[in-house]
Amino acid sequence: MKHAVLFCLILLIIFQTDCERSEHGTGKQRRRIHQRRLRKSSSLHHRANKQLGNQQTAAAAEATLPITNSDYSVEENLESLLSPLGVESSYNVLPGKKGHCFVKGMIMYNNAVWSPEPCITCLCSNGRVLCDETVCHPKTCPYTIKPEGECCPICSDAVSYSLLSGRTLNDKTEFSGDSSEQREFTNMLHKQVKPPQMEMDQVVIKEALQSKEEEEDIKEHMEHKKETSVPTTLHSDEERVEGKLRPEEERRSARQPLYHGRGEEEDDDEESEGEREKEEEDAIRGDVFRMSPRLMPGTPRGRPRLPGSCALSYKTISCIHAAFTQIPPITAPEVTSLELAGNSIISIPDEAFNGLPNLERLDLSRNNITSSGIGPKAFKVLKKLMRLNMDGNNLVHIPSELPSTLEELKINDNNLQAIDEESLSDLNQLVTLELEGNNLSEINVNPLAFKSLKSLSYLRLGKNKFRIIPQGLPASIEELYLENNQIEEITEICFNHTRKINMIVLRYNKIEENRIAPLAWINQENLESIDLSYNKLYHVPSYLPKSLLHLVLIGNQIERIPGYVFGHMEPGLEYLYLSFNRLSDDGVNLVSFYGAYHSLRELFLDHNDLKSIPPGIQEMKALHFLRLNNNKIRNILPEQICNVEEDEDSALEHLHLENNYIKTREISSYAFSCIRLYSSIVLKPQKIK
Structure with missing residues (x-):
């Protein structure tokens, strides 16, 4: 046998x-x-993108060019081309943050490394997200287990498997954190080999261990058993079924905690069953802040006990849309991310996060939190917090005593009434600040409010009530978003101290070209992108920054492009968007694009009043994308797009001429002779007189 x-x-x-x-x-x-x-x-x-006429294909041809985020992008190209006539596109064409990645509502900075899921590591590399899954080396041992929080299995035997899981092999209850495959394997082992009925100490001594780590684990377990003098016995399935276990052993087995930390003390004998049940009930109630002693800081590490509507994934606890009215009391020192979005939380007491001292990311968005409901020391315990999201609450001022470690703070769509000098005074590591959709203006924002933000590079103040550019912007600012305000002018002193600024978004304001001061931004050396869409401009503004590469003027009333308006720019304008304006043949001439002939890569002149191809198009040697659709163009002469005298191929990859009055059968065979791929030319449909 x-x-x-x-x-x-x-x-x-x-x-x-x-x-x-x-x-x-x-x-x-x-x-x-x-x-x-x-x-x-x-x-x-x-x-497929090349055939659809995507502007991004041209922009992505060279890695050195900024990537644009247009509504004519790959994902939405067909939808935008097939949209009803005269419907204005949002044309969000400014590039994103240079080198940064946008992941699940979060901005990941260049070279940032994070783990979205267990055993998967991602890297942000120049705007691209690169993810890699941990590859485990094969094990040659007969039995393997996968410890909590580890990616790869380790060698084990039947005895150490029972020790690490905190259960006996014959226990039919599910192992916490084990897979169904592991349970099936254990059951199969029971059927083939019945463990002898002896003390665990004797079994451990006789069994051959697979690694030094397991030997240390067994020794610690044996020493702990000697100290506590509580024997642990392996029992066969037949004994458990027949009821041969002694009553005290059954009670001890039933009282055994679901999760064990190494060296956990047996304190169950000191507590009554009633007290223990009450503590466990308190630990999962959403409206009580008293914690079980086992869940208080200082207890051995193990899997935290969570309310039933919460989930644990690696180091993230997610309690989204869980109908909480209070912060649930959770003790989990290993957890670094807590998601409580979409609940009905109204307050944050001082002790709310005592059990989560190592939080790095906290999402409290879309709740009902009020400023008066936040305790003065609510965030003080979070010494490692880097990202805080409080979008969509009822805050009237920025919470006090926020951790100085914060790098990202979002308080969009609240009811902020003011920002004083002390509101952000301790946040010298803050990189991203978003305060959109509030009641802020130059009247209630102190000019010294941003003084201490030495690292701030990304600031969103859209959907507020500013009439001028906020004063006192930090010198470190790189991207400024002020869309959907009531700004009427741009003065000379607005950007005096912001020498690093790279992008300014001023969509949906009330700016006129004569209200832009000549020295407002012309001497900026790093300002590459300006969005002045949907303002009150009648001409392309003069005195634009010398370093400008992107200029977005969609949805104004522009009738003319003044001569030499781009002539002073170095290295030269690359992207010019003038869609949905009032440009006519009289408003565009040979000198309108002077200074940009050698640099323009994308030119959008669609949805205007042009009756012919604008002069100078054939001189634009770098032009990849040209939109002239939805105008009043009637014919195309051979020399308007291609220079007949030159044999060189044009750089044009996408040409849109649909929805004009062009008779396609009358187009000269030489009109598009310089374009390499005719599939990049869109001529249909055309309007009927």
């Missing part, structure tokens, strides 16, 4: 080893096939 059992064990070991090797080989092959499919699909996607 003994030989038969030994033979079965050997066969089981060989079978397990072969399975792991084949799974590893299959995994490698699957990854290679997946990567080939990705490359193939990206190649096909790229070809």
